[in-house]
Amino acid sequence: MDFIFMLTRDDMTVRDCLELLDSLGDLHLAHLGFKDVGVDPATLTRLHRRIKDTGAASYLEVVSTSRDRALNSARMAVDLGVDWLMGGTWIPETLELLDGTGIGYLPFPGTPTGHPTRLGGTPQQVAEHCRRFEQAGCAGVDLLAYRATDAAPLDLVRAARRATSGRLVVAGSISSPGQIHDLAAAGADAFTIGSGATTGAFEPRSGTLNGQLTAILDVTRTAATRQSAEASP
Template sequence: MTDFIFMLTRQDRTIAEAAGPCATALACGVRHIGFKDIGLPFAALRDLAAQIRAGGATSYLEVVSRDPESERRSIEAARALGVDVVLGGTGVAAAAALLAGSGLRYMPFPGRVEGHPSRLEGSLDDIVASAVQRAAHPGVDGLDLLAWRATGDVPALIAAVCRATAKPVIVAGSIDSPAQIAALRAAGAAGFTIGTAALEGRFPAEGPGLPEQLRAIAAA
């Protein structure tokens, strides 16, 4: 089973109209829904997290902060929002300490992440070494791999990271086709995120509407 996490985001920001697509996703049976820590004020993010929870879905907050202090604030926000899973970020020791005892699962980025939207930099060997190191931390429950934000052989990268750790690997960023989903599944990924492609009607489906997009992604 490979989990599909629908991200209420575009260009690494939570969309202003997130409540509507969230309701559509819940009605379509999507049970993993996430958002980023930027794009909406905290009160709106709190309402969004509550909406996901009330709909019976697992909630995810993906951290895309670019410095230790803003990452700390994002982790603290995740705790305050009461999401189920924190994705992303790179400051593993600090984040794990902040999340200790919260019950939230934590899945940081492996590798060197730069820019916004985020890019994954470094060689395959460097990314795998980072994945091994971060996955070994006792406060880490899995990894959030920006595979298609890297250069080189992406399926090989996913497979190498999945082989390097027994913890689950989520593939995030720039997924917009059934071929990519097939590749990440074959490589051993536990799940994947799609946001922009579905919201913009770009995933191959019977139509560009969000229900059609979500059904096509789930089928893939």
């Protein structure tokens, strides 16, 4: 299971994202992402270039709630050359924009609304969306499980896991070791944390961002090891 560090707070890319990235030092995070809102396109261009210079896989998550803005964000993903585009619900249009780019698309299953985004939908609806998205050619899904309003978060994760063979990323409101272990047991391939690290919520006894991220990485390794052991025959 992979940890994707989002350079975000409250569902927006932080204004000092470039300085934040520079502060990571020798952590060598393998997965780094940002949102399509919070800073101007020129800053996102510089941020993405620096992310790729670190050797990390890059993720752009769409939180814009209108069709036109979401598709403009997909165009931005193409211009930037990110590795993964996450979020959004306009599947055929987005896949058409991404065609031939090599960018993996992970849309939102369920019914996302508002900003910060909440997720409506039952496990059955999420599973139906996952199957439909995979048939359409999506690489997996971006599931806002801990933002759910109509179901228990882990019920949504398990339903999505049964319904898709693609990459299952769980995003939003993850801020404790227990949640990471639960996600691994439910079959998630990756999870994102932004605010949980940038606000210091994950490891309250640590006063630095690097302390937060080190704690998250340690828990992720333990959870991933257990996940692999349980998956072995």
